[in-house]
Amino acid sequence: FEEAFQKALRMVDENFPGFDPYVKQVNDAELMEPTDKRMFVIAAALRNGYTVEKLYDLTKIDRWFLQKMKLIIDYNSLMETIDQNHLTSDTLLKAKQLGFSDKQIAAAVKSTELAIRKKREEFNIKPCVKQIDTVAAEWPATTNYLYLTYNAIQHDLEFTEPHIMVIGSGVYRIGSSVEFDWCAVGCLRELRRLGKKTIMVNYNPETVSTDYDMSDRLYFEEISFEVVMDIYNIEDPEGVILS
Incomplete structure (x- = not known):
C-alpha cells in the first residue's frame, strides 16, 4: 500500500x-x-x-x-x-x-x-518489472500492462527484443492533454507501421495511448527522471521519443 x-x-x-x-x-x-x-x-x-x-x-x-x-x-x-x-x-x-x-x-x-x-x-537496488493482474488472481493472466516495484525479487518478463520507447504526457490538464496524447498515439502507430516494437510510458487510464492494443509494452508509471531512467536501463531501447 x-x-x-x-x-x-x-x-x-x-x-x-x-x-x-x-x-x-x-x-x-x-x-x-x-x-x-x-x-x-x-x-x-x-x-x-x-x-x-x-x-x-x-x-x-x-x-x-x-x-x-x-x-x-x-x-x-x-x-x-x-x-x-x-x-x-x-x-x-x-x-x-x-x-x-x-x-x-x-x-x-x-x-x-x-x-x-x-x-x-x-548497492544494486533496482526495481522489478511486474505485470498488472487484470483478474485479481482469479486465473493466470498475461498482459502487456506493466509497472515497477521494489517489493519483488524478479521480473515477470524477459527483455530480449529491441523496442522504441515513447514518453506520454501524464496526468490530464484541461486544454493541453488531448493534443499531446494524439501526438503520442500518432507516433506509436507510425512506429508500428515501420515494423518497430514499442514501449509506452504513461499513467492516465482514460487516454488512447494507454489502450492495451496501442503498444507492445505499456508502463503505467510516473513521468519523472528517476522512473524513466529506470525503465530505460531495464529495457535498453533502440531510442526514446518525448511527446
Whole structure:
C-alpha cells in the first residue's frame, strides 16, 4: 500500500513529492472534512505526534490505512536523522519499498537526487518489472500492462527484443492533454507501421495511448527522471521519443 500510495500522490500532481508532512499545517477541523488535501494534514498530524486512534476519531479513516500512513511518516523522520554518508543498503531498500522517490530520500538526508541514484546503483537496488493482474488472481493472466516495484525479487518478463520507447504526457490538464496524447498515439502507430516494437510510458487510464492494443509494452508509471531512467536501463531501447 505504501509504495502505491506515494506513487499515486506524485502522479496526481508532480509538485507533491509524495506523502509529505510539510505541505500542510495540523488542523483538526481539516482532518474532520474529507478533501483532496486532507492526506497532507494527516501527514503533518502524524509527524506532530497524533496517534492512529486519535486520527481515527477525527477522520473515521480505517485504522489499517492510518497505520500504513504512520509507517511512511515514521520512516521519513528516521531518514532525517541519518547523514547521507551513513545511508546503508538496508535503509535505502526499505525506503524504496515504502514508496519514497530518490528526490524524497535526498531531501530527508540532505543530499541530491543524483547522489541517491548513484548510491542505489552502487548497492544494486533496482526495481522489478511486474505485470498488472487484470483478474485479481482469479486465473493466470498475461498482459502487456506493466509497472515497477521494489517489493519483488524478479521480473515477470524477459527483455530480449529491441523496442522504441515513447514518453506520454501524464496526468490530464484541461486544454493541453488531448493534443499531446494524439501526438503520442500518432507516433506509436507510425512506429508500428515501420515494423518497430514499442514501449509506452504513461499513467492516465482514460487516454488512447494507454489502450492495451496501442503498444507492445505499456508502463503505467510516473513521468519523472528517476522512473524513466529506470525503465530505460531495464529495457535498453533502440531510442526514446518525448511527446
